[in-house]
Amino acid sequence: EQATSDIDLIGSHGQTVCHLPGGFKATGSFSQPSTLQIGEINVIAERTGITTVGDFRPADIAAKGEGAPLIPYVDWVLFSSPERSRVLLNIGGIANVTYIPAGAGLDEIMAFDTGPGNMVIDRLVQKLSGGKLAYDVNGDMAARGEIDESLLKELMEHPFINRKPPKSTGREEFGDKFSTEILAKAQKKGLNAESLIATVTAFTIESIVKNCRMFLGKFDELIVSGGGARNLTIMRWLAERLRDVKVTTTQEYGIPVEAKEALGFAVLAYQTLKRRPNNVPAATGARRAVVLGKIAWGSRR
Numbered sequence: 001e002q003a004t005s006d007i008d009l010i011g012s013h014g015q016t017v018c019h020l021p022g023g024f025k026a027t028g029s030f031s032q033p034s035t036l037q038i039g040e041i042n043v044i045a046e047r048t049g050i051t052t053v054g055d056f057r058p059a060d061i062a063a064k065g066e067g068a069p070l071i072p073y074v075d076w077v078l079f080s081s082p083e084r085s086r087v088l089l090n091i092g093g094i095a096n097v098t099y100i101p102a103g104a105g106l107d108e109i110m111a112f113d114t115g116p117g118n119m120v121i122d123r124l125v126q127k128l129s130g131g132k133l134a135y136d137v138n139g140d141m142a143a144r145g146e147i148d149e150s151l152l153k154e155l156m157e158h159p160f161i162n163r164k165p166p167k168s169t170g171r172e173e174f175g176d177k178f179s180t181e182i183l184a185k186a187q188k189k190g191l192n193a194e195s196l197i198a199t200v201t202a203f204t205i206e207s208i209v210k211n212c213r214m215f216l217g218k219f220d221e222l223i224v225s226g227g228g229a230r231n232l233t234i235m236r237w238l239a240e241r242l243r244d245v246k247v248t249t250t251q252e253y254g255i256p257v258e259a260k261e262a263l264g265f266a267v268l269a270y271q272t273l274k275r276r277p278n279n280v281p282a283a284t285g286a287r288r289a290v291v292l293g294k295i296a297w298g299s300r301r
Helices: 041-048 057-062 072-079 119-128 137-144 149-155 176-189 193-215 232-241 260-273
Strands: 010-012 015-027 030-038 052-054 086-091 094-100 110-116 221-225 246-249 294-296
Touching: 010 041, 010 260, 030 057, 041 052, 041 294, 052 260, 072 086, 072 094, 072 260, 086 193, 094 193, 110 119, 110 193, 119 176, 119 193, 137 193, 137 232, 149 176, 149 193, 176 193, 193 232, 221 232, 232 246
Parallel strands: 010 052, 086 221, 221 246
Antiparallel strands: 015 030, 052 294, 086 094, 094 110
């Protein structure tokens, strides 16, 4: 554990419960983009005494962006290289990429969500196991199954996969309703549990690979983080589909795969405190660079 006396600042993204970058109809023809994260920063600041920064997305949305992705600024700070073009791939519930060409400035990078990461896999594992399993440990279920090519082809026709960036997504498109529909189709086909998990795992892989090939330039290295980096089948299949690229994880650079986003929000929080713009308009679609986040001052000075 870290003593609170050693912590100067907390950056908290919170838990996203709703993300509607395309907006929703509020009144008449007026459409309002919206996002909501729970985890009130004033409560965190009050209970810890530590100044806390959070609610990062609304400032970008106010500037006509999608409010996501948020980590590309951090990816550029940590992983830009004068010699190597890199793609940072985070596989959480949703998969997202940041493309950093060799020697690129912040305004030359590209970032967007590619589609589901672990979200559909995890939900179907939970359903198929009757709640006994939370996720496919090490990708073992997928490794034992056979990919159903016709179902995979149908999944790859989802409009988000082929949408041009900037783009972001969430449970609204790939949540429980989507997973339930896939399960019904798999049952109609007579797929066993392992083959269904293999197929949706392949969906995650193929959507990542397709988006990289459609929208990114050439790159030398794919650096993976997030829970998906612990899925051995995902990592193996990525390497097989991108044979001309070095596929590795942030662990090779001293950052645990589960900790990269936590580190990222610490960086973003610090920049907010210093009043420095920390979004990437090329990634979110915002009309200008803005300072993200709100500050709840702690009692400890």
